[in-house]
Amino acid sequence: MSDEIGILRQRTIEAAFAKEIYDEMAAELGEARAREILARAVIRMARAAGAAWARKAPEGRTDLATFEATLPAWTRDDALRIEVLKRSETEFHFNVTRCRYAETYRAMGIGHLGAILSCNRDGAFCEGYDPRLKLTRTQTIMGGASHCDFRYRLET
Template sequence: MDKGPEASSRTAIDGEIGILARRKIEAGIIAPIYEVMREKLGEELAQSILDTAIRRAAIETGKAFAAKTPGGSTLRTFQELQDLWTQDDALTIEVIKATDAEFHYNVKRCRYAETYREMGLGHIGHLLSCNRDGVFCTGYDPRISLERSQTVMEGASHCDFKYRFSDKPDTAPE
C-alpha cells in the first residue's frame, strides 16, 4: 500500500504543519549555527553536538505527541501519526505490515533527503532527520523500538523501517 498525497491529513485536525515544511525551516536556522560550530570546533564535534541536541529534541517532541494522544499511546496511535511525515508528498512508502505489535514499511522516495541535498546539507541530513526516528518513538512510547538497516539519506535505494511494540520499554540512549 502506497501512502502519498492522497493519504488523509491529520494536520487539518491538529493544526500541525507538515514535517517536511518544519524540517526545511529548522534546517535553514540550524545551517549557519552548524557552520560556526564546525569552524570553531571541527566537523566531528560539531556533528556530535548537533546529533545530541536533535535527539533530545526528538524525544521531547515524541513525549508531547503522546501527551496529546487520547486514551494513551500504542503502536496503532503511533501509526496514525505517519500522515504528518508523508504530508505534502514528503515520503512515498510501502507498508509491509501494520499490526498492534509491528509496523514495517519501506520508504521508496524521501523528499527530506532531496530537500537537504538541495539546501547543501546532505552531509548532515541524517542528523537533521533520520536520527530522530528511533528516539522520537521512544519519547512517544518507550515500548516502541525501531530497527532500520539503511536510509535513502545515506545513499540506499530505500529506507527499511521496522517498528516493534513490546511490554518491555526500549532504553535507547539519547
C-alpha cells in the same frame, strides 16, 4: 493540523538555521565536534516531540495503532512515500520509497547533515512517544540506499 505548517516545511526552516549554527561550530570546534553537538540537540528535540505526540494520543493510550495514526503528519506534502509491509498489534513494518527530506537537504547543500537532521530523530521520537516502541532500520535513502526499511516493534 490544517492551520499548521507541514513537517517537511518545518524541517526545511530548521535545517537552514541548523546549517548556519553548524558552520559556526565547525569553524570553532571542528566538524566532528559540531556534528556531535548537533546530533545531541536533534535527539533531545525528537524525544520531546515524541512525548508531546504521546500526550495527544486518544485517552493517553500509546501503542502501534496510535503511533501509525501519526504517519499522515510525516507524509504530508508528499514528504514520504511509504509501502506498508506488515501491520499487527506488536509490529509495524514499512519501506520509505521516496524521501523529500533527503531531497530537500541535498538541494540545500547540506546532504552531509541530513542523517543528523532527520534520520537521527526516528528512534529518539519512539523513545519519547512510548519507551516500549523500538525501531530497527538497516538502511536509508539519506545514506544512499534505494529505500529506508522501518521496522517498528512494540515490546510487551
